[in-house]
Amino acid sequence: MHYLWLSVLCALVVITRPLDSAATPFAPNWNNMHTKHRWNAIPGKWESIGQPPVGITIDLRIALKPHCEHALTDAIYEVSNPNHPKHVLFFVPPPTQVTLLRCRYGAYLSKEQVAKLVAPHPYTLEVVEAWLRHHGVSPSNVSTTHGGNWLTVTGVPVSKANELLGASYQLYRYAGTNETILRTVGYALPVALHTHVQTVAPTTYFGSPLTPxxxxxxxxxxxxxxxxxxxxxxxxxxxxxxxxxxxxxxxxxxxxxxxxxxxxxxxxxxxxxxxxxxxxxxxxxxxxxxxxxxxxxxxxxxxxxxxxxxxxxxxxxxxxxxxxxxxxxxxEFIPDSFIPVxxxxxxxxxxxxxxxxxxxxxxxxxxxxxxxxxxxxxxxxxxxxxxxxxxxxxxxxxxxxxxxxxxxxxxxxxxxxxxxxxxxxxxxxxxxxxxxxxxxxxxxxxxxxxxxxxxxxxxxxxxxxxxxxxxxxxxxxxxxxxxxxxxxxxxxxxxxxxxxxxxxxxxxxxxxxxxxxxxxxxxxxxxxxxxxxxxxxxxxxxxxxxxxxxxxxxxxxxxxxxxxxxxxxxxxxxxxxxxxxxxxxxxxxxxxxxxxxxxxxx
Known part of the structure; x- marks a missing residue:
């Protein structure tokens, strides 16, 4: 069973043994694409109204998989369950049992502590950054967001987004409204990224608000x-x-x-x-x-x-x-502008x-x-x-x-x-x-x-x-x-x-x-x-x-x-x-x- 202290250790420890795939110069085949998600048809009530104007850009958000998969889940239960065990057992190799006598309920985490729990492995950052550099994306356009395990890539031309994601972004309108969005019915990623990237947005989500x-x-x-x-x-x-x-x-x-x-x-x-x-x-x-x-x-x-x-x-x-x-x-959109806000x-x-x-x-x-x-x-x-x-x-x-x-x-x-x-x-x-x-x-x-x-x-x-x-x-x-x-x-x-x-x-x-x-x-x-x-x-x-x-x-x-x-x-x-x-x-x-x-x- 995982506990918060073990999770924090997992998130903080730097792996000193090189990953097998990192032991040799990194040169993946960026053209070996595999579908991440695709609709068989345009989701109901949405209709394509064509390609966006030349020069339109999009901000992409890339969710990276965390280094410790269960760390956040374990932490949530420990601080949110009043009946969570007060005596938390923590094992450190070599097998040495340490008993921590502390009630974890209500000991909520700070923004920085959460960021450490959800942080991706350094190698994940390395491979994703290499992919972006290969496509000419400037590091100045890339920032870390959403607690540390998301990258935001700003100002990406739609043509470049299509190239990065094997996508075909178009403007779509919700039937009977002026609501217009820029989306693609499918996207892909290089095979080398599938174990590192959880999702990319905005891509294939065609949602609408729920109102009373x-x-x-x-x-x-x-x-x-x-x-x-x-x-x-x-x-x-x-x-x-x-x-x-x-x-x-x-x-x-x-x-x-x-x-x-x-x-x-x-x-x-x-x-x-x-x-x-x-x-x-x-x-x-x-x-x-x-x-x-x-x-x-x-x-x-x-x-x-x-x-x-x-x-x-x-x-x-x-x-x-x-x-x-x-x-x-x-x-609301002005029909002749087609600006995908x-x-x-x-x-x-x-x-x-x-x-x-x-x-x-x-x-x-x-x-x-x-x-x-x-x-x-x-x-x-x-x-x-x-x-x-x-x-x-x-x-x-x-x-x-x-x-x-x-x-x-x-x-x-x-x-x-x-x-x-x-x-x-x-x-x-x-x-x-x-x-x-x-x-x-x-x-x-x-x-x-x-x-x-x-x-x-x-x-x-x-x-x-x-x-x-x-x-x-x-x-x-x-x-x-x-x-x-x-x-x-x-x-x-x-x-x-x-x-x-x-x-x-x-x-x-x-x-x-x-x-x-x-x-x-x-x-x-x-x-x-x-x-x-x-x-x-x-x-x-x-x-x-x-x-x-x-x-x-x-x-x-x-x-x-x-x-x-x-x-x-x-x-x-x-x-x-x-x-x-x-x-x-x-x-x-x-x-x-x-x-x-x-x-x-x-």
Whole structure:
């Protein structure tokens, strides 16, 4: 079994014995290309609109494989699992056993420590740099990003990118929109690089943002209906038992909200929302961090951004907030310019900023994603590992599970086989994030649109074993062959997700979707972190080992409802965890009593 100390040693030790392949002058055949990833056809709803103009450049991101494959995984479990052994056995050749008496839970890693864990072997850097030099890429255009195991190559002419990657970059437009991106349906790498490079981006990812389903009613602020099924912060705080808690560590605690696809927050809408629904709140404000020249403009608010900020504020005020405004996604294009500004992957561009910052919010809420199968496997794995880096640093990362039940559309696999299969969503299936599903009504039942199921990329994590096996005992053979029974199940938890009242452009709007439930759960987690900080305890960090352990008793089990899709009734909510509502909805006071209180030993 690997432990953090062994992992750190593995990452720091310099291998003195030369690698066999490095013992002789290095001269690989750069023309011996092997496909890394290729679609059989252009992914659905995208269409090619031709070659980009001559002279267009692209920034490439290259994920390098780490020297120690399991070091980061081991570290995450050690610092995130309250039940991890306090006595860690560490073996050093020659066989000498050293017993370290220390509680690892809550001893989160610094940015520099994480970088050492994920660092590639020096030989990996050598071979990749040799490849780039062979193609005339200047070292001044290459930098290290994303915690140390990614290279960013800036200003690469598209013609050069095609040569490097055996690709054919074209401009693609999403049907019925002006969203235009620069992508290729396939790319390759020299055989010599396949053991060193995990993925290259942007290449074959044709994603789109997940946004809530909007139900505008057109009522002015002065004419809100008195119907009792409207969801507001007061309803949620009462339902999830957090009304009486008063945050006490606001100088230390912070919650982050992400905004992609040109989604901005209106300060005026937020102020009015809080005046109406959190009358005790004074001066609700937030810090804006503009990522990749998003063009942040609060005078042009998005309903998604307003929803996310209004409900994290509504749940967690006066906890300080930061809004990450991410550019490069779903930009409007002028048809005659064809400037591919959307060449940065939405999550990679954001994660590049996050992994280089020293100070991060302890809780982050994100309501975006797409079908897992639209993300190339290597790309999804690499992005997931970056979320793992945040977890190792003590950050709770929450993602909406999606709004398509077990799958939208015809649910056919996009590998050319046409096989019907339930369609999980990513990043919700990443084992290093906490995925949030949806419920509705009071008493609560599963929302039929709540996405849930099982990944086709990520194996089932250890923390989920008992819960998922318990569900399979109740499921029996239903839906056999439509899902991967050995993989990561999602969502992890859930919350109300229907008829959310927001203020948008000075009007009431009613929304539904897991984009609604995610900021609610994020607000609850932020309050729990506030309590931990007020008691000089470590924050919760990566949540899932605690959620599936001690914290199970702090959730309201949802046992009715289902998430139909793909021509089926989908999965059903049952006692215990299920792939519709996860472990259930949070009860703040019960969770407060179940918070870990680690006592380090020397």
């Amino acid at each position: 389903r909007e139900r505008p009613r057109g009522h002015r602020v002065s004419a809100l209906s008195t119907r009792d099924d409207h969801v507001t912060p007061a309803v949620l705080r009462s339902l999830y038992n957090s009304v009486t808690y008063q945050p006490a560590a606001t100088e230390q605690n912070m919650i982050g909200v992400t905004g992609f696809s040109g989604q901005y927050v209106s300060d005026e809408d937020l102020e009015l929302f809080m005046a109406l629904f959190r009358s005790d709140a004074n001066d609700p404000t937030f810090l804006v961090i503009d990522v990749n020249d998003s063009g942040y403009d609060p005078s042009k608010p998005g309903s998604e951004a307003n929803l996310d900020m209004q409900y994290t504020q509504g749940m967690a005020w006066p906890t300080p907030h930061v809004f990450y405004s991410m550019g490069g996604v779903a930009e 959307n060449t940065n992957e939405p999550f990679l561009g954001w994660l590049e900023v996050m992994t280089r910052l020293e100070d991060l919010p302890q809780t982050i809420s994100t309501s975006y994603g797409g079908d897992e199968q639209t993300f190339p496997r290597d790309y999804a794995t690499s992005v997931c590992e970056l979320f793992g880096q945040l977890g190792a640093r003590g950050i709770s990362v929450l993602f909406a599970s999606g709004d398509e039940g077990v799958g939208g559309g015809d649910c056919r696999k996009n590998d050319g086989t046409g096989v019907v299969q339930f369609q999980p969503g990513f990043p919700a299936t990443c084992p290093w994030v906490t995925s949030v599903g949806g419920t509705m009504r009071r008493p609560e039942v599963a929302a039929p649109f709540s996405s849930g199921g099982f990944s086709n990329v990520f194996k089932r994590p250890i923390y989920q074993t008992d819960a998922v096996l318990g569900f399979f005992e109740q499921l029996g053979k239903q839906h056999a062959g439509l899902y991967n029974a050995s993989s990561r199940g999602f969502p992890d938890v859930s919350a109300q997700a229907r008829r959310f009242t927001i203020i948008h452009d000075n009007e009431f709007m009613f929304l539904r979707g897991t984009s609604c439930s995610t900021p609610v759960v994020a607000g609850i987690i932020s309050l729990l972190n506030d309590y931990q900080l007020s008691k000089n305890r470590p924050v919760l960090g990566f949540l899932n080992p605690w959620l599936y352990g001690t914290a199970i008793q702090g959730f309201n089990d949802i046992t009715s409802g289902s998430n139909p899709g793909c021509g089926t009734d989908g999965f059903s909510a049952v006692p215990g965890w299920d792939p519709v509502t996860g472990l259930g909805t949070p009860d703040f006071q019960r969770l407060l009593d179940l918070l870990p209180n680690p006592i380090p030993t020397n």
